[in-house]
Ligand SMILES: N=C(N)NCCCC(=O)O
Ligand SMILES: [Zn+2]
């Protein structure tokens with residue numbers, strides 16, 4: 001990005017926030033600013049799901065819900081869209097009938113955006129998309145630390161013989177050597193598994209687990225401290241499956257599990273990671289057809305806002 005002042009969101013005191021087509025946080029489109037420090041990109045793909053479909057509509061639902069975000073983030077004492085150029089890069093157009101081709105397309109498009117020097121704030125889409133995103137990020141940074149917020153492990157092997165699904169991205173990523181296996185964490189894990197073996201396999205891949213109950217018992221501050229120690233100064237990728245939240249906080253998702261985090265807990269844990277080297281992030285699995293009153297997409301928009309703020313602060317601090 002050049003040193004020109006970043007172009008921020010549309011001024012909602014002049015143009016009503018509900019007017020006009022939605023971009024994330026009413027930010028300019030990437031083609032309007034030419035280049036961005038943080039590119040918010042949608043991936044309308046949900047052909048990898050094992051239960052309810054509909055996350056292909058998640059990105060646009062998050063954009064709609066993000067109209068109410070304001071430019072100053074008091075929780076991080078920062079104006080993320082003034083510190084760096086954040087822009088909406090639109091959607092990656094992927095083949096809904098061919099998962100392999102979709103994975104290739106996502107990887108290529110992510111690679112192109114990262115090649116401009118931008119960090120990615122990706123709006124899913126189902127969790128399949130994390131694999132090609134991680135591949136692209138690892139091409140720039142080498143194997144990355146992964147902080148994975150999810151009710152599910154997503155380290156299963158195959159479904160119906162298929163290797164690329166929303167339940168398998170992180171096993172594939174470990175197999176491909178694109179993750180730093182000394183710094184892998186799941187947060188918010190809960191719910192029934194296929195067997196005890198799932199946990200053994202996951203541990204062998206290098207993952208540590210902070211369950212949803214751990215967050216409740218130990219509290220946010222202790223969890224944040226443990227995660228910070230594990231991540232250190234490694235390049236970090238954060239993947240947020242919105243089903244990490246309790247269905248009361250995120251009903252609009254494909255594989256809901258009872259007993260999840262509150263949106264307050266998730267946002268506070270993310271804010272606690274402000275010192276980490278966040279190279280890119282995603283928010284996935286928002287399926288608006290099961291949502292009510294935008295509960296889920298509002299939570300997802302705030303999640304993306306906190307992650308974007310962390311990236312913008314780091315970009316500004318590095319100048
Ligand atoms: N929501 C994600 N990413 N994965 C859920 C997989 C659950 C299953 O069908 O085994
Ligand atoms: Zn999940």
Ligand SMILES: [Zn+2]
Nearest residue numbers: 127150154241
């Ligand atoms: Zn997931």
